[in-house]
Amino acid sequence: MALELTASRRRFAHLVAQGNKYVDAYEVAFPNNKAPRRNKADSASLLANLPEVRAAIREYELQVMPTLDLRRLREEQMANIRYLATYSPDHKVRLAAAVKLVEFSERYENADSVRKRTLTIDNLVAEIAQIAAPEPEPTIELESEAEPEAQIQDENDATVDAGSGITTNVKAR
Numbered sequence: 651m652a653l654e655l656t657a658s659r660r661r662f663a664h665l666v667a668q669g670n671k672y673v674d675a676y677e678v679a680f681p682n683n684k685a686p687r688r689n690k691a692d693s694a695s696l697l698a699n700l701p702e703v704r705a706a707i708r709e710y711e712l713q714v715m716p717t718l719d720l721r722r723l724r725e726e727q728m729a730n731i732r733y734l735a736t737y738s739p740d741h742k743v744r745l746a747a748a749v750k751l752v753e754f755s756e757r758y759e760n761a762d763s764v765r766k767r768t769l770t771i772d773n774l775v776a777e778i779a780q781i782a783a784p785e786p787e788p789t790i791e792l793e794s795e796a797e798p799e800a801q802i803q804d805e806n807d808a809t810v811d812a813g814s815g816i817t818t819n820v821k822a823r
Contacts, residue, residue, distance in 0.1 A: 654702055662694075663703055667710030672698050728754065 655663065658679045665675035673687065676694035683690060697703055731754075735747035 655706055659697070659703055660706060662697060663706035664710050664714075666698060666707050667714055 662675050662679035665678055666672060670678075672694035673691040676690050676697065677683075677687075680690075683693075685693070698707065728751075731747045731750050735744055735751055738744045738747065
């Protein structure tokens with residue numbers, strides 16, 4: 651349906667589907683219209699009620715419906731169920747709505763208890779530090795199979811390392 655529309659009408663339908671007011675969408679879609687805002691509002695309302703534009707708006711709404719709109723829709727449905735559970739003249743409808751409310755609240759409580767977690771600044775900083783800290787480089791320890799090198803005292807009270815022959819701790823007499 652949207653393909654039958656002009657580019658300006660498609661733009662108008664897309665802007666309305668995104669939640670803009672009719673007159674604001676009309677001003678963006680038809681920027682060359684110099685009519686007063688009141689006339690633009692009337693033209694926008696008439697345009698939005700054309701069957702092909704209305705169908706395009708509905709189609710675009712389905713394409714751009716974000717998660718928040720789904721959450722709002724769920725809230726509206728729950729409000730309707732609460733209303734039916736309270737004010738419906740038919741006792742069977744009130745009972746069915748009350749059962750649905752109980753089921754929903756139990757499911758919500760279970761999901762909420764799983765999501766709850768104590769979060770403190772210290773825990774958050776520790777988690778961030780753990781994520782951001784680079785992994786420590788593996789250390790390599792070398793072990794010698796030979797016996798530890800012995801130190802030999804010579805007659806001048808100097809300590810000589812037997813393996814390398816380096817003299818240390820030389821004391822003068």
